[in-house]
Amino acid sequence: MKPLPRTIEWIGDLPGFVRLIDQTLLPTRLEYRECTSVEDIWEAIRSLRVRGAPAIGVAAAMGVVVGVQAHADAATFAARLKEVVDFLRTSRPTAVNLFWALERMEKAALAVRANLENVKRRLLQEALAIEAEDRRMCQAIGQVGAGLIKAGQGILTHCNAGSLATAGTGTALAVIYAAAEDGKIIHVFADETRPLLQGARLTAWELQQAGIDVTVICDSMAAQVMRDGKVQLVIVGADRIAANGDTANKIGTYGVALLARAHNIPFYVAAPSSTFDLALASGAEIPIEQRDPREVSEVLGQAVAPEGVRVYNPAFDVTPAELISGIITESGLIRPVNPATICACLARPAQA
Numbered sequence: 001m002k003p004l005p006r007t008i009e010w011i012g013d014l015p016g017f018v019r020l021i022d023q024t025l026l027p028t029r030l031e032y033r034e035c036t037s038v039e040d041i042w043e044a045i046r047s048l049r050v051r052g053a054p055a056i057g058v059a060a061a062m063g064v065v066v067g068v069q070a071h072a073d074a075a076t077f078a079a080r081l082k083e084v085v086d087f088l089r090t091s092r093p094t095a096v097n098l099f100w101a102l103e104r105m106e107k108a109a110l111a112v113r114a115n116l117e118n119v120k121r122r123l124l125q126e127a128l129a130i131e132a133e134d135r136r137m138c139q140a141i142g143q144v145g146a147g148l149i150k151a152g153q154g155i156l157t158h159c160n161a162g163s164l165a166t167a168g169t170g171t172a173l174a175v176i177y178a179a180a181e182d183g184k185i186i187h188v189f190a191d192e193t194r195p196l197l198q199g200a201r202l203t204a205w206e207l208q209q210a211g212i213d214v215t216v217i218c219d220s221m222a223a224q225v226m227r228d229g230k231v232q233l234v235i236v237g238a239d240r241i242a243a244n245g246d247t248a249n250k251i252g253t254y255g256v257a258l259l260a261r262a263h264n265i266p267f268y269v270a271a272p273s274s275t276f277d278l279a280l281a282s283g284a285e286i287p288i289e290q291r292d293p294r295e296v297s298e299v300l301g302q303a304v305a306p307e308g309v310r311v312y313n314p315a316f317d318v319t320p321a322e323l324i325s326g327i328i329t330e331s332g333l334i335r336p337v338n339p340a341t342i343c344a345c346l347a348r349p350a351q352a
């Protein structure tokens, strides 16, 4: 597999900055954006320059370092840290990796009772650890899931759960990359994923870069492609998984899961442990981001709906656990999906 460019990276030491691929410009331009303030990071997350649950977590962790690194007053450092963390919490509501990473950063700072420079260094260490762990989790998810794929299969995916959505090779796409590395020739169908086209713009781009055979379809074509017998497996990522396995992912995922059930096609979710929110009993409690109506009523800045028309634009939906054949994690495959199998799997160490 051809190597993919790094989605997000810490540049320098202390002080340093974050360099990330500006995903709003893909697939036509591969450009990097330098984020030197916490406001830059917040804006990059909010406007989907960096997106995908694990990558959002890594960006937030690095954003904390960017936000506190210049603060020189020990007496007000804790207040500044809280201000930065609270601000980043407001960037996007659904992907739990954001809150998980920010909590880790807060705990890391609290554990150091030394001078300011040591606290800052500990925060940088923690952000880099979150990034490195994410890379390892992607690798392990790929290995756990690759066995589910047989050579010659057609695999449908929705949105982008690949290298662009993580610090590593992705979640759903990590499974596809691992199967390809095992020598299995597979074909991927990428739902275009309206309204922001993460499937057409990002998944198709990164699979093409990696040399994987990919076909883009409009979201509305998935049923027909399944009935034609072209898809034997569906794999998607996740933004938040509740304790019972209900899974929030990009809007449209629930429909794909229903279609897969209707056509008797296995539907898998791939996600690291950082995407589980065991504090929520079911998907009904997952906060769903509502985004700007213009994302639906305009395409490339051009109106595609009448001025002033009402628009509904939830960024995510929730797929009930009963539609999910299994969840592929770095610690193993959760199958069947229920509270007990989830707890048992997450208690196990990651597969190397």
Ligand code: MRU
Binding pocket: 048, 051, 052, 053, 054, 095, 158, 159, 160, 161, 162, 165, 166, 170, 171, 172, 198, 236, 237, 238, 239, 249, 250, 251, 315
């Ligand atoms: O709005 P986005 O592009 O951040 O939504 C991303 C998704 O829904 C992904 O499928 C999910 O975050 C998993 S990424 C490994």
